[in-house]
Amino acid sequence: MRFGDERESSNFEDVTGRSGGGFGLGGGGGNALGCLLPMVASRFGIGGVVVLVIGYFLLSSLGGLGGGGGGSLVPGTQQSAPAGKSTLDPNTAHFVRQVLASTEDTWSKLLGGKYQPTTLVAYSQGYPSGCGQAQSAMGPFYCPTDGKIYLDTEFFNELSQRFQAPGDFAQAYVIAHEVGHHVQDLEGTLEQAHNLQARGSEAEGNAVQVKVELQADCYAGVWAANAKDSQGRSVMEPGDFEEGLRAAEAIGDDTLQKQSQGVVVPDSFTHGTSAQRMEALQRGYKSGNPSVCKF
Numbered sequence: 307m308r309f310g311d312e313r314e315s316s317n318f319e320d321v322t323g324r325s326g327g328g329f330g331l332g333g334g335g336g337n338a339l340g341c342l343l344p345m346v347a348s349r350f351g352i353g354g355v356v357v358l359v360i361g362y363f364l365l366s367s368l369g370g371l372g373g374g375g376g377g378s379l380v381p382g383t384q385q386s387a388p389a390g391k392s393t394l395d396p397n398t399a400h401f402v403r404q405v406l407a408s409t410e411d412t413w414s415k416l417l418g419g420k421y422q423p424t425t426l427v428a429y430s431q432g433y434p435s436g437c438g439q440a441q442s443a444m445g446p447f448y449c450p451t452d453g454k455i456y457l458d459t460e461f462f463n464e465l466s467q468r469f470q471a472p473g474d475f476a477q478a479y480v481i482a483h484e485v486g487h488h489v490q491d492l493e494g495t496l497e498q499a500h501n502l503q504a505r506g507s508e509a510e511g512n513a514v515q516v517k518v519e520l521q522a523d524c525y526a527g528v529w530a531a532n533a534k535d536s537q538g539r540s541v542m543e544p545g546d547f548e549e550g551l552r553a554a555e556a557i558g559d560d561t562l563q564k565q566s567q568g569v570v571v572p573d574s575f576t577h578g579t580s581a582q583r584m585e586a587l588q589r590g591y592k593s594g595n596p597s598v599c600k601f
C-alpha cells in the first residue's frame with residue numbers, strides 16, 4: 307500500500323503500556339455482564355466459569371485459535387497493569403493510524419457525511435474492554451458496547467507467520483474488517499442480528515453471525531476499492547489485494563477447524579468458509595459500492 311505522508315487518525319489509543327493485565331475472572335454483575343446491547347452471546351464454560359462471548363471477531367471465537375480458552379471475553383474485574391511505557395512499534399502505530407484515517411475518509415464519503423468514527427485501541431496481551439477482558443489469543447475484535455476496535459498488533463506477526471498471510475494489505479484488511487463491524491453498528495445491523503439470534507437456535511444464530519462477518523469482509527473490500535490519497539490516487543499497489551485474499555482464505559472457519567480439530571462442522575461456523583470470505587472481500591473490492599454487501 308502507498309500511504310506516503312497521508313494523515314494519521316487521532317481516534318487511536320495506545321494502551322500497550324497499561325495492558326498485559328491478567329484474566330479478569332469472576333466478578334459478575336458490573337458493566338460487562340450488563341452489556342446486552344447488540345452482541346453475540348453464546349455461553350460456554352471454561353473451568354466452570356460461565357463466559358459470555360461479546361463482540362465481533364475477525365476469527366472464529368470458538369476454537370479457532372489455540373491456547374487455553376482463547377476466543378473468550380471474560381466479564382469481570384478489571385486488572386490492567388499500572389501505566390507504563392508503550393511497547394507498540396512506532397512504524398506499526400503509524401501504519402495502523404493511517405489505515406484508520408483512510409477508513410474515516412472513505413466511509414464519510416460513502417455514507418454522505420453521516421459516518422461517526424470508531425476508536426482503535428492497541429493493547430498488549432490483555433486489557434479490559436467494554437465487552438469484558440480482551441485477550442490477544444482471540445484476535446482483533448469490535449465491541450459494540452463501547453464502539454471500539456481492540457487490536458493486539460502481535461496479531462500481525464501471527465498473520466504473516468502462522469497464517470502465512472504477510473503483507474501490509476493483509477494487515478489493513480484486518481482493520482477494515484473491524485471498521486466494517488462499526489459501520490454495521492451505525493446501520494443498526496448488529497442490533498438486528500442480535501435480535502435474530504435471540505429468537506433462533508444455536509445453529510441459526512451461527513448462520514446469522516456468518517452473514518454479519520461476511521458483510522464486514524465485503525465492507526473491507528469496499529474500503530480498499532475507494533481508499534485514495536489526498537491527490538485522489540488509489541493507495542493500493544500491485545499484489546496488495548492478493549495479500550488480502552490470502553488472509554481471508556487463511557482465516558475461514560473450515561480452514562481453521564481443519565487445522566485445529568481435523569474435522570469441519572458447518573453448523574458451528576461463525577465467520578464463513580475460506581471461499582465465502584474471499585468471495586465477500588472480492589465482491590466489495592470489485593464493486594466499491596456498499597450496496598453489494600447485503601446482510
Ligand SMILES: [Zn+2]
Pocket residue numbers: 362363364365483484487519522
Ligand atoms: Zn468480524
